Amino acid sequence: MGNDVFIGKVLDRASAAIDPAEAIAAVSDPGFGGIDVFIGKVRDLNQGRAVRGITYDLFEPLVLNEFRRLAAEVEAAFGPRVKLYVAHAKGRLAVGEVAVVVAAGSPHRDEAFRACRQLIEAVKHRCPIWKQEHYEDGDSQWSEGCALCHADPAEGDAAHGHDHAH
Amino acid sequence: MKQVNLQLFGAFSELDASREIVVEVPGDRVADLRQVLRELLPQRWPRFRAGLLDYSVFADQQCVLRDHERLPEDGCVAILPPVSGG
Numbered sequence: 001m002g003n004d005v006f007i008g009k010v011l012d013r014a015s016a017a018i019d020p021a022e023a024i025a026a027v028s029d030p031g032f033g034g035i036d037v038f039i040g041k042v043r044d045l046n047q048g049r050a051v052r053g054i055t056y057d058l059f060e061p062l063v064l065n066e067f068r069r070l071a072a073e074v075e076a077a078f079g080p081r082v083k084l085y086v087a088h089a090k091g092r093l094a095v096g097e098v099a100v101v102v103a104a105g106s107p108h109r110d111e112a113f114r115a116c117r118q119l120i121e122a123v124k125h126r127c128p129i130w131k132q133e134h135y136e137d138g139d140s141q142w143s144e145g146c147a148l149c150h151a152d153p154a155e156g157d158a159a160h161g162h163d164h165a166h
Numbered sequence: 167m168k169q170v171n172l173q174l175f176g177a178f179s180e181l182d183a184s185r186e187i188v189v190e191v192p193g194d195r196v197a198d199l200r201q202v203l204r205e206l207l208p209q210r211w212p213r214f215r216a217g218l219l220d221y222s223v224f225a226d227q228q229c230v231l232r233d234h235e236r237l238p239e240d241g242c243v244a245i246l247p248p249v250s251g252g
Contacts, residue, residue, distance in 0.1 A: 057176055058251075059173070059225065059227075061228075062225055062227055065227070065229070088251060099252065120252065123252060124251050125249070127249060127251050128244070128246045129249055129250065130175060130251070131250045142176055142177040143250040144250070145249045146248050146250070147221045147248045148223045148230055148248070
């Protein structure tokens with residue numbers, strides 16, 4: 001997949017914020033009538049606990065490789081006329097700040113919606129990214145997440161021993 | 167013995183401030199590293215939830231390494247607990 005149809009990046013919050021306008025520009029094309037954008041933000045409540053912020057930890061080289069692999073899968077499903085963008089934040093974010101932006105552009109809305117949905121779900125379940133929630137009471141906790149059981153499709157869901165509340 | 171420099175992520179990053187530990191592994195497979203950690207974690211970090219290891223995988227910078235695979239030549243491995251991006 002060439003650079004002209006996919007952009008994937010990690011932005012350290014200490015130096016930059018994710019800009020959804022950049023995502024829209026990246027997936028725009030004169031031949032595209034549909035753009036879908038997903039924006040994930042830090043929420044002030046999780047499982048009944050008041051949240052002050054989140055620290056995101058990433059294994060950055062592998063994250064960037066996974067972004068490329070996942071985008072290639074989405075392009076294979078909905079392309080070739082599709083442009084994709086994904087950016088994920090790193091470091092400490094406050095409530096309301098943007099943690100992730102995924103965008104997909106295509107000639108028609110159906111492919112844009114579905115490509116964007118597939119890409120954000122894959123980013124959440126398959127990329128080496130972890131969040132540590134910081135609560136109002138001063139406590140902090142690493143979020144219970146999704147075991148990387150999908151990295152090898154041949155293994156299926158056998159090791160997937162948790163629900164998908166996240 | 168193979169020396170592995172294990173990069174720590176997520177909950178594992180709290181094991182050491184440097185976010186890395188050095189482990190001597192009596193074997194050359196990822197499964198051998200997992201077995202060493204299964205014994206080491208409860209000994210060295212008794213308060214750590216060692217069961218997290220069962221839900222974690224290992225990786226180099228390119229891809230996830232399955233237990234039957236060989237450890238990388240350079241000994242650089244990351245431990246990846248269940249992920250929670252987005």
